[in-house]
Amino acid sequence: MQIKNFLIDESLKELTKHHTVVLPIACYQTTITQNIHGYIPLHWHDEIQFVLIVKGEAIFQINEDWIVVREGDGLFINSGRLHMAQEKDQSGCVYICLNLSPYFVISQELYTTYVKPYIQATNLPYLYVDANEIWGKNILDAILEIYQSIEQKPQYYEIDITMQLTLIWKNLIDNGFKLEYVQTEVLKSKRMKEMLSWIHQHYAEKIMLEDIARAGQLSRSECCRYFKRFLKCTPLNYVIDYRIQKSLYLLQQGDSTITEVAYQVGFNSTSYFIKEFRNSMNMTPLAYKKNKMHKDEAGFVY
Known part of the structure; x- marks a missing residue:
């Protein structure tokens, strides 16, 4: 089984080049x-x-x-x-x-x-x-x-x-879909992308709700409503989830300790990182790291 890393930039734009040799x-x-x-x-x-x-x-x-x-x-x-x-x-x-x-x-x-x-x-x-x-x-x-x-x-x-x-x-x-053009919907999408982009650029730093709201030019309460509407979670829960995502690649590097990874992705406590990682992945960071090493030895491709 080949494990693939889905590459996106800080703005959430996918980095994969979608083209064959001659066609886009x-x-x-x-x-x-x-x-x-x-x-x-x-x-x-x-x-x-x-x-x-x-x-x-x-x-x-x-x-x-x-x-x-x-x-x-x-x-x-x-x-x-x-x-x-x-x-x-x-x-x-x-x-x-x-x-x-x-x-x-x-x-x-x-x-x-x-x-x-x-x-x-x-x-x-x-x-x-x-x-x-x-x-x-x-x-x-x-x-x-x-x-x-x-x-x-x-x-x-x-x-x-x-x-x-x-x-x-x-x-x-030809299926008869009626088109509409509402400028407020364009603005909503733009603001959401701006907030997510800011998180992805600053996830390793200390992040406050005010920082995320400011990136989308919103109040704190409106920022929370955007995240609940789009992602069914709070802004700060999204930050934690994103930090866990970023830790997966680092844990696959043999020379990184759990504590080093925790601080690299923005957690200020190893124990808090382990707790949140277990909640998200149903295993500890150490178990994930050992599991990855075992698959490498068995010939899996990452």
């Missing part, structure tokens, strides 16, 4: 639990994303909403939206992920008319793609075709992919 797209299979965190952490990217669940079920968060996606169904996630994923009920969830630049969906001459309005719509952070709907099945079949084309690379497969992308987008916009 990426299409690959993901097993959620093989991520270093055991789930796909909160992030965003400029690319639009389509997901096809091929095994099990997944719970996706997009902005403030939580959605269960069933096996055989899929999801469209719009450009720039905060999202994360975890498997549901230990179902061994595996999905095909298609990420692509909005500018590559259809020809540039048609972008302003047929793509830009959907990218900018504030009421379209995501769309559930139901295999029981004709338009949904067409999209999901096309995702699978693209995945197989990239894997097998038959002659002219790049042309085949562009044809499938056009089919996907036509079915997406």
Whole structure:
């Protein structure tokens, strides 16, 4: 089993380059639990994303909403939206992920008319793609075709992919979804990203609620409401969770002690770090470190 580290920057923007050698797209299979965190952490990217669940079920968060996606169904996630994923009920969830630049969906001459309005719509952070709907099945079949084309690379497969992308987008916009544009929704997303970005830049320092609120130009109470709305937790609980996430990589480095890791990620007490780590990971940092070393010796790839 390969354990993957999901790379994002301080603003939560994903650092993975979503392109093949010649096309500004990426299409690959993901097993959620093989991520270093055991789930796909909160992030965003400029690319639009389509997901096809091929095994099990997944719970996706997009902005403030939580959605269960069933096996055989899929999801469209719009450009720039905060999202994360975890498997549901230990179902061994595996999905095909298609990420692509909005500018590559259809020809540039048609972008302003047929793509830009959907990218900018504030009421379209995501769309559930139901295999029981004709338009949904067409999209999901096309995702699978693209995945197989990239894997097998038959002659002219790049042309085949562009044809499938056009089919996907036509079915997406042809389902009758009514677009809305509300500036306050844009501002909410911007403020949330700014607060999360500030936390990710300063997580190793002493952090107060006032600091986080100031980053989003909000009052303390409004800051708490934003985190409850978007993440179902308090700002300071998010800081603790993020520090635990950052500690996982450090614990895999053989020369780091538990105390060193605790202070590097912002905990001012080793015992408090161990307590919070156990609450989050259901094991102590030392057990996690030993488990990692054992897997290394057994030939696992990280």
